[in-house]
Amino acid sequence: MSTQKKSIVVVGGGVFGASCAIELVSLIAKTELRSSVALTLIEKRDMNVFLPATLRMAVEDHDEEYMKPYDKLFAGYDDIGTVVKGSAAAIEKDARNVVLEDGKKIHYDVLVLATGATFGAPSSPPTDRTDMIAYYKNIRARIEKSKDIVIIGGGISGAELASEIKDKHGASKTVTIVHSSNLPGSGIFPENLRRQLDKIMQNLNVITIYNAYGDDSEDGQVNVTYKIGDKKSKTIPADYVIKCNLVHNNSSFIPQEWLNKDGQVKISDTFEVINTSNVFAIGDINDFDEWKLASQVQSARPISAANVLSAVKGEKAEMHYATKLIGIGITMGKRYATGSIRLPIFGDRVLPGFIIRKLKGDDIRALKFAKILGY
Numbered sequence: 001m002s003t004q005k006k007s008i009v010v011v012g013g014g015v016f017g018a019s020c021a022i023e024l025v026s027l028i029a030k031t032e033l034r035s036s037v038a039l040t041l042i043e044k045r046d047m048n049v050f051l052p053a054t055l056r057m058a059v060e061d062h063d064e065e066y067m068k069p070y071d072k073l074f075a076g077y078d079d080i081g082t083v084v085k086g087s088a089a090a091i092e093k094d095a096r097n098v099v100l101e102d103g104k105k106i107h108y109d110v111l112v113l114a115t116g117a118t119f120g121a122p123s124s125p126p127t128d129r130t131d132m133i134a135y136y137k138n139i140r141a142r143i144e145k146s147k148d149i150v151i152i153g154g155g156i157s158g159a160e161l162a163s164e165i166k167d168k169h170g171a172s173k174t175v176t177i178v179h180s181s182n183l184p185g186s187g188i189f190p191e192n193l194r195r196q197l198d199k200i201m202q203n204l205n206v207i208t209i210y211n212a213y214g215d216d217s218e219d220g221q222v223n224v225t226y227k228i229g230d231k232k233s234k235t236i237p238a239d240y241v242i243k244c245n246l247v248h249n250n251s252s253f254i255p256q257e258w259l260n261k262d263g264q265v266k267i268s269d270t271f272e273v274i275n276t277s278n279v280f281a282i283g284d285i286n287d288f289d290e291w292k293l294a295s296q297v298q299s300a301r302p303i304s305a306a307n308v309l310s311a312v313k314g315e316k317a318e319m320h321y322a323t324k325l326i327g328i329g330i331t332m333g334k335r336y337a338t339g340s341i342r343l344p345i346f347g348d349r350v351l352p353g354f355i356i357r358k359l360k361g362d363d364i365r366a367l368k369f370a371k372i373l374g375y
């Protein structure tokens with residue numbers, strides 16, 4: 001008599017989803033659960049997009065090197081793990097199915113949501129391999145042929161992109177950043193770090209327009225409106241406008257009652273979705289109050305995997321998550337970098353660029369993540 005295997009479904013194969021999925025299958029493989037549990041990873045893209053490296057990919061061709069398919073993720077564990085290409089369109093919470101855009105239903109006993117967020121260019125490629133490569137080629141070609149580039153949104157990604165372009169192309173391009181705050185980044189980051197980002201952009205001759213909004217409704221120019229004071233609106237030339245900000249959390253398929261007002265999934269410190277059983281949310285999609293960074297995966301992965309495994313066994317999730325390190329490393333082209341770390345007593349300290357460059361390497365750790373995918 002054959003019994004149905006218990007099914008873990010992970011939706012989203014980004015930094016957190018892929019890392020948690022491989023951790024889970026390798027843990028399952030070591031136990032008697034190997035013959036009774038199956039894990040399905042649902043991912044909408046043919047290849048993984050490692051977001052931290054996408055700003056470098058806007059100026060240099062690393063398409064094949066950094067974007068890897070999922071075919072080797074479960075190598076050696078093919079009896080446990082399967083990758084399904086598809087976009088989750090709905091969750092039937094009573095029947096416990098994830099419904100894909102093509103109508104296919106995938107049943108789960110334990111569900112892990114890891115769909116992250118959608119950001120502006122150059123971090124939102126399409127889903128098919130050839131289109132993904134064409135997307136980056138097109139961005140690079142547009143940057144190459146533009147003289148005046150305007151980046152709308154001077155969060156850390158916008159500042160990083162402006163610096164990548166200037167570092168690569170120098171005086172041949174005018175790069176202007178329009179940002180709604182008085183310094184790059186947002187108020188959640190330490191002021192000394194934001195000042196350092198500003199300083200690096202000045203060194204690279206990025207033009208910064210702060211406390212302002214940019215609107216590219218006019219072809220070939222951006223209308224800039226200042227937020228405060230009596231500074232008059234103005235227009236600036238723009239051959240290429242790049243919107244570089246958070247667009248939305250990827251949660252449109254998730255039941256409303258699991259979400260907060262920003263579209264993030266409400267969780268406890270065990271990664272369990274509030275008021276559900278056997279549903280977890282990891283990475284950028286959850287509302288855990290910390291800087292949303294790929295680097296958090298190091299400490300989040302073992303805890304989320306252990307708790308998911310407990311749920312599979314019908315046990316209580318016992319592992320509690322807390323942010324271990326409050327810090328960030330930011331590359332600003334190849335020559336500059338900065339970062340900060342929060343220390344007891346001393347508070348937030350800015351780190352020298354050479355340390356960040358060493359930690360992140362020339363590939364901004366894209367190759368390290370490719371290893372997780374089996375490459």
Ligand SMILES: Cc1cc2nc3c(=O)[nH]c(=O)nc-3n(C[C@H](O)[C@H](O)[C@H](O)COP(=O)(O)OP(=O)(O)OC[C@H]3O[C@@H](n4cnc5c(N)ncnc54)[C@H](O)[C@@H]3O)c2cc1C
Binds near residue numbers: 013015050087283
């Ligand atoms: C430009 C940029 C630069 C960054 N730089 C850094 C950095 O230097 N250091 C750092 O630590 N962090 C950095 N971050 C943050 C970091 O990339 C994120 O915190 C991290 O990627 C979050 O991982 P995740 O798995 O939650 O989401 P993602 O990595 O975004 O993965 C989500 C996955 O879900 C898939 N997906 C989405 N919707 C669906 C659906 N409906 N069905 C199926 N699949 C779906 C997506 O295709 C994607 O593969 C950066 C982010 C950006 C945007």
